[in-house]
Amino acid sequence: MFEYDLPYYFAGLPFTARQVPRKLAWLLARGEIRQYLKGVYLDVRVRDSPQLRADALRLVVPRDAVVCGRAAAWLHGIDTTALGPEDLMQAQWTRQVVDLDVVEVDGLQVTSPAATALALAMQLPRPFALSAVDAFLRSGRADRWALRSASAAYEGRPGYRQSQDILHYADRRAASPAESWLRLRLLDAGFGRPDLQIRVDGPSRTYRLDLGYPDRPIDGRRIGLEYDSDQWHSTARQQRRDETRRTDLDTLGWHVISVRRPDLWGSYPALELAVGAFLCQHPRLPRRW
Template identity: 75%
Template structure:
């Protein structure tokens, strides 16, 4: 029997090496496996853990290499949504130790602070900000560590994209969508919004993703909330959101809900809506 005719097994299903491409597509279509990183697959019943991520990288990264880039952030615990539009991360590594390194699950990887700076330099601006925000939010990197690391790369008056990302980064951003929304507001010239704003109501406490509580217009304040498809799409969820925003309106807050299509579309409806409320002309067109 030839080697490629030797049977492999997945969930009790036999197949041979020559059948791998067809079987792989079939198993993906059936929802029995998922891609962990580019080219590495696992049973969907296996939980995403730091150990699994390290084991997946060990299959494709040379033993003496240093994990870097998006793969380093992923190994440090950041989800792929914050790192780019692709659902899986590409393995990235280097053999040159030009940045501080740490050992994670037995793999040599550039340090979290150095990873943050690298992502700020090489990712597109919205994903650079969401990635660095996520590193701060997870407490993988502290604000002090990020400031120290970025100072080693960028002069104090540096206006490059990467330097701005490091200055804009905020540990309070709780999701990539909130990071992208904040970048739209900053890019339009509205100034830094406050994050995770507490609003005390008569019967409960509300939390707003971001807004401008110190800039009231006719007694009302502006808040913005990122409504993800996962948590704000069903009829029940939408009724809950409308009820909540009616209650916030009674407390003096004008809320602008923002969906993913509002952030990534080309029409500046978001900037125009915010500018109309704040009585400020937005800076257009968008620069990213």
């Protein structure tokens, strides 16, 4: 690609200012570079790492600034999927450091995991606020009870009421952002808090369901829900495996609802209606998101 090995990451390219747009388009079209962070392009051979995230942010964040918001969560190791619909991360920073809980990460000043989680709980749209806080709890970088205690200092600020709901619902057992979003749909519909990572023991193997209501059997059957991503549940072989698995779970007394991305983000409340029909409960509608 280049005759030299470094830098693998850069803001702009080693060309003249007039050449940059044309060269960027050419290298992107050839698949040799990708945009890693807004304004920062990366050799496709380089794998993501905490050090690389810090190096990329260092190129676009002023030395006297503090990384905050989604960029701070990204620097703390949270996946972009949990932080919002945009895949491309944008550097967020501030010079207003009064009352900020700041730590140093690879030479960068950044809001602490707890302060970042609280800020996102107040600022992000509700589904992403929950998936972001769940991800922080799952990573071990934040504690739910410590967050709830620290949130008292933000009372009266915009987003405070939302943050209290999010911290009440947050759960470190959520294994993916989609499981967080699915849980929020069930909570908003008024079905109550589902259990997560439910273990089901069969005669020859143990199954695990994303979430469900094991303590509310209807006609001797319990309801479980699983989010089936396009990546792991799209091929004919994967779908046959899923059908076999759900047939086995049915014989064990579990009614399993498969949830796909259109079910989760589409406008029609088919998910709420299906769960409500099984639980013999009218869902709370219209949907909140």
